[in-house]
Amino acid sequence: MESQQDELNVFTTGPGFLSTAAMINESSLVCSLGLSCSPDDVRTCSKAPEVASVRVQLEMQSLWRQFDQLGTEMIVTKAGRRMFPTFQVHISGMDPAAEYVLLMDFIPVDDKRYRYAFHSSSWLVAGRGDIAAPGRVHFHPDSPARGAQWVKQTVSFDRLKLTNNLLDDNGHMILNSMHRYQPRLHVVVVDRSRDSQRYAHRNFCTFTFPETRFIAVTAYQNHRITQLKIACNPFAKGFRTADSENRHSAQCQTESAGLSLPWSVFEGSSACEDQRLQHPPQSHRRPVAHDPALQTAMTEAALSYGAGTDCSTERRDGGSHGHFYSAPVFLTVPCQWDGLNRADRSLIG
Numbered sequence: 422m423e424s425q426q427d428e429l430n431v432f433t434t435g436p437g438f439l440s441t442a443a444m445i446n447e448s449s450l451v452c453s454l455g456l457s458c459s460p461d462d463v464r465t466c467s468k469a470p471e472v473a474s475v476r477v478q479l480e481m482q483s484l485w486r487q488f489d490q491l492g493t494e495m496i497v498t499k500a501g502r503r504m505f506p507t508f509q510v511h512i513s514g515m516d517p518a519a520e521y522v523l524l525m526d527f528i529p530v531d532d533k534r535y536r537y538a539f540h541s542s543s544w545l546v547a548g549r550g551d552i553a554a555p556g557r558v559h560f561h562p563d564s565p566a567r568g569a570q571w572v573k574q575t576v577s578f579d580r581l582k583l584t585n586n587l588l589d590d591n592g593h594m595i596l597n598s599m600h601r602y603q604p605r606l607h608v609v610v611v612d613r614s615r616d617s618q619r620y621a622h623r624n625f626c627t628f629t630f631p632e633t634r635f636i637a638v639t640a641y642q643n644h645r646i647t648q649l650k651i652a653c654n655p656f657a658k659g660f661r662t663a664d665s666e667n668r669h670s671a672q673c674q675t676e677s678a679g680l681s682l683p684w685s686v687f688e689g690s691s692a693c694e695d696q697r698l699q700h701p702p703q704s705h706r707r708p709v710a711h712d713p714a715l716q717t718a719m720t721e722a723a724l725s726y727g728a729g730t731d732c733s734t735e736r737r738d739g740g741s742h743g744h745f746y747s748a749p750v751f752l753t754v755p756c757q758w759d760g761l762n763r764a765d766r767s768l769i770g
Contacts, residue, residue: 480509493635501582515568537642
């Protein structure tokens with residue numbers, strides 16, 4: 422790994438690379454995959470054999486298209502945020518013995534600034550775009566490597582991070598929020614010849630995929646983008662779990678709304694029972710305050726409630742109040758207790 426890093430340092434500080442980097446920054450999308458070259462672009466599109474036959478295929482293309490149909494959004498933060506979907510490609514057509522460097526950059530799609538219209542669920546032009554942030558490139562950490570290594574596995578730029586911090590010193594890609602960007606992949610062949618800078622324009626080829634365009638945002642605007650990212654991003658499992666728990670909690674709260682409240686001990690667990698308790702049959706009607714059985718039940722229920730335990734007692738009319746669980750609280754004693762005399766109080770201890 423150290424030897425590869427040393428080779429990369431030598432390559433990136435040499436005149437050949439500086440010329441190649443300048444060419445990359447000045448190049449347009451005419452050399453992108455699937456675009457043809459005009460006669461005036463012969464110099465730009467006349468590539469070295471090591472890169473002329475290179476082909477790149479975007480991985481997770483169907484997922485990218487799902488996001489693109491909704492209007493892909495990518496979060497940018499001061500500290501830097503990884504992309505999802507991750508930019509991954511499969512490369513073919515490389516010279517197995519030649520060494521290549523893979524790098525990415527992001528160019529503005531236009532010079533406009535956008536805003537999201539929630540009433541129409543669409544992006545609208547909000548005015549002229551901000552001044553472009555300093556151009557940067559992100560090197561794949563395995564660069565440089567031989568073509569045989571690049572083609573044998575999927576190449577993932579999962580370490581790439583996006584930021585809106587213009588003073589970032591971590592090497593993250595600096596983007597302006599509410600602007601649309603096009604990611605680009607550059608395949609550069611390592612040319613160690615002394616006159617490599619003369620042929621810098623021939624030593625690289627650029628690939629772009631329209632479905633990877635996105636708008637940089639500091640917070641997701643389209644809720645459907647948020648839902649799709651949570652559903653598809655393996656690192657968003659916690660959000661899916663939290664959402665499931667929230668739904669379960671809401672369901673439990675809905676179901677518990679029908680449980681007896683603490684004062685149900687005294688008032689009954691249902692409207693029918695309340696009515697029976699307040700209007701018992703004439704043959705059994707007598708002052709509630711002088712009913713020893715009910716007073717004992719009420720006292721036991723109150724004591725059990727104060728201890729935070731499950732309480733279930735039988736009422737004299739044959740019904741039973743509901744179960745309840747709660748932390749200790751102070752209850753207001755019904756007014757019937759105020760009429761108890763000393764003899765009545767002795768019945769309940």
